[in-house]
Amino acid sequence: MQDPAQRFAASRAWHERASRVLAGGVSSQFRAFGVFHPMHYVRAEGARIWDADGNELLDYTLAQGPCILGQSHPELVARVQRAVARAQLFAGQHEEEVLLAEALQRLIPCAERVRFASSGSEAAQACIRLARAVTGRQRILKFDGHYHGWLDSVAFNVAPPGNAAGDAPVPWCAGVAESAAADVVCLPWNDLDAVRQVMARQGAEIAAIITEPVMCNQGCIEPVPGFLQGLREICDAHGAALIFDEIITGFRLGLGGAQAHYGVTPDLALFGKALGSGFPLAAIVGRQRWMAPLEAGAAYHAGTMNGNNACVAAGLATVELLAREEGAALRHIAAMGARLRDGLAVLGVRHGLKLRVQGPGPMFNMAFSALPRATEFRHVAADDRASYQAFCRGMLLEGVRLIERGLWYVSAAHTEDDIAITLAAADRVLGRIAAG
Numbered sequence: 390m391q392d393p394a395q396r397f398a399a400s401r402a403w404h405e406r407a408s409r410v411l412a413g414g415v416s417s418q419f420r421a422f423g424v425f426h427p428m429h430y431v432r433a434e435g436a437r438i439w440d441a442d443g444n445e446l447l448d449y450t451l452a453q454g455p456c457i458l459g460q461s462h463p464e465l466v467a468r469v470q471r472a473v474a475r476a477q478l479f480a481g482q483h484e485e486e487v488l489l490a491e492a493l494q495r496l497i498p499c500a501e502r503v504r505f506a507s508s509g510s511e512a513a514q515a516c517i518r519l520a521r522a523v524t525g526r527q528r529i530l531k532f533d534g535h536y537h538g539w540l541d542s543v544a545f546n547v548a549p550p551g552n553a554a555g556d557a558p559v560p561w562c563a564g565v566a567e568s569a570a571a572d573v574v575c576l577p578w579n580d581l582d583a584v585r586q587v588m589a590r591q592g593a594e595i596a597a598i599i600t601e602p603v604m605c606n607q608g609c610i611e612p613v614p615g616f617l618q619g620l621r622e623i624c625d626a627h628g629a630a631l632i633f634d635e636i637i638t639g640f641r642l643g644l645g646g647a648q649a650h651y652g653v654t655p656d657l658a659l660f661g662k663a664l665g666s667g668f669p670l671a672a673i674v675g676r677q678r679w680m681a682p683l684e685a686g687a688a689y690h691a692g693t694m695n696g697n698n699a700c701v702a703a704g705l706a707t708v709e710l711l712a713r714e715e716g717a718a719l720r721h722i723a724a725m726g727a728r729l730r731d732g733l734a735v736l737g738v739r740h741g742l743k744l745r746v747q748g749p750g751p752m753f754n755m756a757f758s759a760l761p762r763a764t765e766f767r768h769v770a771a772d773d774r775a776s777y778q779a780f781c782r783g784m785l786l787e788g789v790r791l792i793e794r795g796l797w798y799v800s801a802a803h804t805e806d807d808i809a810i811t812l813a814a815a816d817r818v819l820g821r822i823a824a825g
């Protein structure tokens with residue numbers, strides 16, 4: 390095995406050059422956490438990506454989720470090219486935008502109305518604005534460890550360490566408006582009693598409960614039975630909006646998102662990532678009553694680039710390709726994901742390592758932890774992150790690219806052979822970790 394300094398020398402040199410001009414050497418803070426250093430890439434196709442040193446890597450980041458069909462799917466690329474050849478941006482409505490909105494309305498239970506946006510962060514903000522506009526209330530309830538984008542209104546209790554229920558919200562990073570904390574209540578996830586108690590006291594002030602339907606960003610934790618349904622009932626009882634952040638679950642747990650998968654319909658939801666297959670496309674969808682402030686023009690959501698031809702064409706292609714043969718691609722993703730997830734768990738046992746591998750399959754989380762199952766953020770906060778970093782470094786040297794915080798994504802382009810190659814690499818790396 391080559392020395393990483395040699396193996397990724399060109400990437401390293403690019404990073405040094407980038408750091409003299411790009412703030413932190415990156416365009417998104419999450420890219421700053423490279424296994425050795427932020428990597429530079431030149432090309433990607435299917436399940437593989439090539440870095441600046443010419444290393445071919447089997448990719449389980451899917452660009453942090455969007456590339457659900459794999460990279461550069463030929464039909465998607467052709468469709469985007471045709472759209473861009475007509476025009477880049479009308480800043481007016483066009484046929485494909487209506488077709489895509491109609492498809493979302495057909496597929497997603499709460500999508501009586503649709504509004505396109507360009508990123509998940511702004512779509513979350515728009516949902517919160519709609520909830521405030523309808524209820525006339527200010528505060529929102531969010532959960533520890535849930536990420537809804539980088540904007541101030543939700544930038545609290547995002548990352549470990551968590552605080553105890555009832556503590557003041559902890560800002561995610563420097564520069565978050567202190568005044569925003571007054572409008573946020575943070576609670577542990579999967580704990581209906583905690584939600585009930587807070588809503589009993591403060592329900593009249595709460596405009597919305599916002600949740601990832603699966604806590605994807607920390608531990609990939611599924612809701613305990615009855616939790617989402619319970620949130621639905623609590624919101625109904627108190628007149629608050631239930632907002633599902635389906636940025637990761639959307640088009641991964643099924644074409645109707647987590648809301649169809651778990652059979653709980655929110656009032657508002659946001660979709661992104663996989664919807665645009667790597668093009669900046671997000672959607673705010675919701676019940677007509679909760680989208681009404683947009684229809685009346687009472688609340689504003691705007692964006693110069695929204696609904697642009699390339700992104701909408703990518704969205705249409707994604708939805709059509711995923712729906713083809715009654716969802717064959719999604720079934721393949723779920724099967725490959727489950728095989729990989731279960732295979733990693735077996736390897737952990739074989740090597741006598743305490744691994745927790747948890748999640749629905751199309752995405753799942755792997756962590757070094759004595760806790761076999763996590764149900765909330767505090768469990769994840771105790772994970773041995775240093776060992777997972779070591780695992781990621783070993784896997785990268787084996788030619789497998791992973792997200793350093795433990796989330797794995799599987800695409801339609803991953804084959805049975807790819808899964809076998811990955812498990813064989815993991816076997817070697819875990820063996821070395823177990824040997825100390």
Ligand code: PLP
Binds near residue numbers: 507511536605
């Ligand atoms: N919500 C969730 C659950 C996410 O994972 C993310 C991004 O990772 C966002 C919202 C923000 O989306 P974007 O990065 O498109 O602004």
